[in-house]
Each structure stands twice: as C-alpha cells, then as structure tokens.
Amino acid sequence: MPTAYRSALLYSLEDPAKVGRAASYRYLEDGLLLVEDGLIHACGPADELLASLPPGTLVQHWPEGLIVPGFIDTHIHYPQTGMIGAAGEQLLDWLTRYTYPAEQRFADYAYAERVARLFIAELLRNGTTTAQVFASVHPESVEAFFTVAAELNLRMLCGKVLMDRNAPPELCDSADSGYAQSRALIERWHGHGRLGYAVTPRFAGSCSSEQLRRAAQLLEEFPSVRLHTHLAENRAEIAWIESLFPDCDSYLDIYARHGLLGPRSLFAHAIHLDEHDCQRLGQCGAAVAFCPTSNLFLGSGLFDLARAERLQLKVGIGSDIGAGTSFSLLHTLGEAYKVEQLQGRSLDPFKALYLATLGGARALGMEGQVGSLAPGHEADFVVLDVQATPLLRFRLEECQDLAERLAVLLTLGDDRVVQETFVAGVSRHRREG
Incomplete structure (x- = not known):
C-alpha cells in the first residue's frame, strides 16, 4: 500500500544563481508526499491530495515539521x-x-x-x-x-x-x-x-x-x-x-x-x-x-x-x-555561510538548500533520482523538527519570512533537528524522544 507523509514541504527547483531566489524552490506550508514502491508518486497541497488517496492509505502527519529531500x-x-x-x-x-x-x-x-x-x-x-x-x-x-x-x-x-x-x-x-x-x-x-x-x-x-x-x-x-x-x-x-x-x-x-x-x-x-x-x-x-x-x-x-x-x-x-x-550538513552549511562572509558575500539560504540537495545530485550525476521531492524521484527525504531546541523554537517565532527561517535553521540546526530519515520510503532513522 502507498503511504502519505503530511507536513510543510520544501525543495529546490533550480540553482538560485541561475534563476533568482523566487523561482528556485517550491514550498508548501501544508503539503503531502505520496510514496509507493520507494518512489514519490505525488507531491502537492494536502487539501488537494487527501481526497484522492487510495482507500486504506496510511497518512503520517508532522504538523510542526518540515520535510526536505535527503x-x-x-x-x-x-x-x-x-x-x-x-x-x-x-x-x-x-x-x-x-x-x-x-x-x-x-x-x-x-x-x-x-x-x-x-x-x-x-x-x-x-x-x-x-x-x-x-x-x-x-x-x-x-x-x-x-x-x-x-x-x-x-x-x-x-x-x-x-x-x-x-x-x-x-x-x-x-x-x-x-x-x-x-x-x-x-x-x-x-x-x-x-x-x-x-x-x-x-x-x-x-x-x-x-x-x-x-x-x-x-x-x-x-x-x-x-x-x-x-x-x-x-x-x-x-x-x-x-x-x-x-x-x-x-x-x-x-x-x-x-x-x-x-x-x-x-x-x-x-x-x-x-x-x-x-x-x-x-x-x-x-x-x-x-x-x-x-x-x-x-x-x-x-x-x-x-x-x-x-x-x-x-x-x-x-x-x-x-x-x-x-x-551534519546543516552545520556544514552554517560554516559555508561564514566562508562567504569572509569574502564579502552572503550565502543565500536557498542556495545552501540547493547545494545540499539538488546541487549535490547534479554534481554526482544523480539528477532525476535523488535531491528532490518531485514525483518520479526516489523517496529519500528527511523530516526536520524545527522546534528541536528551546532556542530554535524561540528564534523561529521571531522570523519574518521563510528565507529568514531557513537561514536560522541552517545556522542553529544540527543532528538534533533531524526527527526521521527515510530511504526509498523506509524509515532508517528515528530520533529518540
């Protein structure tokens, strides 16, 4: 049976350096991933996809989570x-x-x-x-x-x-x-x-x-x-x-x-x-x-x-x-931000997301297989707990938009943020507690 995963969803569509920030990603505040046989079959707004799920489909829901590609x-x-x-x-x-x-x-x-x-x-x-x-x-x-x-x-x-x-x-x-x-x-x-x-x-x-x-x-x-x-x-x-x-x-x-x-x-x-x-x-x-x-x-x-x-x-x-x-690639991206600052530049948080997902897939010749939540890709994805620490929870409440929230997550995030890791649709790590 297929399984559906409901949460906020975020993934890269293209390198922001090529198309600009706005066109570089897709974000769904309440999204749904439909996974079957290790592949992503659908990705879209939860309110549109829930009604069309096959009878008996298990839905896992993280109301305060964020799903990103592995x-x-x-x-x-x-x-x-x-x-x-x-x-x-x-x-x-x-x-x-x-x-x-x-x-x-x-x-x-x-x-x-x-x-x-x-x-x-x-x-x-x-x-x-x-x-x-x-x-x-x-x-x-x-x-x-x-x-x-x-x-x-x-x-x-x-x-x-x-x-x-x-x-x-x-x-x-x-x-x-x-x-x-x-x-x-x-x-x-x-x-x-x-x-x-x-x-x-x-x-x-x-x-x-x-x-x-x-x-x-x-x-x-x-x-x-x-x-x-x-x-x-x-x-x-x-x-x-x-x-x-x-x-x-x-x-x-x-x-x-x-x-x-x-x-x-x-x-x-x-x-x-x-x-x-x-x-x-x-x-x-x-x-x-x-x-x-x-x-x-x-x-x-x-x-x-x-x-x-x-x-x-x-x-x-x-x-x-x-x-x-x-x-932790979250921690590594936080250090990448500092490397850019030392050269008089700022690392766009959506560029950071791209480097660790779709950009990495392209670098390894795996585009179309991993690095995205788009239908047809292998169901490797991560559920992030954006309230994993008291400081992170408080800081994100102060953010004004998605870009600031993502930047804070990359700066303060580490292994504690990773709530569950899925490989080809199978949970291979679940955080204790």
Missing part, C-alpha cells in the same frame, strides 16, 4: 571517522601523522565493517541519505562499506583508494594491482541495488603516471562509473605535486593529461585554482565539492563560490570527515 554529501572519508578533530597540522603533515596510521586498520574486514556501520548510522542520524565516499586502499574496506549500504538500500558511491607512492608501504598498491582490485569491485558492486562505484586516486601526489593512466582505463571500460579525487586543497600540497609532474601546466592539467578530467569527475576542495583552470572545469562538465569545515579546520583556504557560479561549475557540499568536523 541531504547529499559529495565528499567524505569513512576510514577517517575515528580521527575527527585530530588537530594541530595542515594537510600534508596531517595525512602523515593521523590519516595514514588510521587507514592501515582497514585491511581488517571486521574492523572496516564495524566502522562502516557507525559511519552510516551517523549519516542517517544527520539526515544524509546519499554520499560519495572514500574508502581506504584495501579492497576489504570497500566490501565492508557496500555490504552495509546494501542492507539499507542506500544510494551511495564508494571506491578503493589508488595510491602507489609517497605513502607508507602498508598503504601502497601498484598500478596493476590497483587496476585489478578496482575492476573486481566494479564488477561486483557497481549497479548493485542503488550502489555505484567511483574510481578513487587519492590525489596526484600519491599516484604515479602509470596508475593515473590505469584509473582512466577503468573510466573508459566502465562508462557509468565516476571519478573522485582531490584538487588544489593546500598551497604546500600544490607546490609539491606540481614538482612531481614538471611537464604539466598545473595541478588540474595533471589529471587532464592522464584522461581523468570530464563530466563524470568530481574534485574535492578546488580552492587554489586560476581562472583558466576554473574555466576548464566548467567547460568539461566536471564538478567540485565545497568542504567548508575541512578547509577551515586545516587552514587550507576559502572556496570561491561566486566564481564557480559565474563559470557555471557544478558544486555540491562536502563534510570531508575526518578533516571536516561534523556529519
């Missing part, structure tokens, strides 16, 4: 769950001191599965229903993640890290073994249920030219897999990596010359790029992940969202756990 995290590392808040270093030293030791433990499947279960539970507790996820270099880490994600019918992307140099021997594969292991994982998991594979070179500094070429070979052999890596995060990182590839014009050019720049590519961070490289990203249809908490925590820099908009780059939001400091 959040989409475009860049996150599940093996770094146990090292969040590892402070005191910038990127390259942070990798050596904290990240690489943590990731060595993921050769153990049992440990990887334990962390994957905790990691996915945290995503759902924070309203994130889709993510593009770094595993470790170990195939066991990908097997564990996909096994847990498949149990919950999640739409997730993941990939085995490719890393054949400039890392501890225990974390290095080879161009041949990385290709063979990735290919086996693709054949086993890509397209299994709602799962997809992302070819995942860690970054150019950890990969030989041969390994980057073999990664491109995988993209050519499997036309629906994605490419997920890092780009231009830290100035010291950039100088070091460009010294490793002296024949290339820039960090981005390294990926381009090895066949890794295209419409299926997503590059995390992309902070320190010149105008030419930004244009190149936009022209080829690649996407970038804006990771504000990580960029601030490691002192990496400020992402230029305005330039990305001007060049029509696809942008999603990324928590980048574990350099990022929160699984």
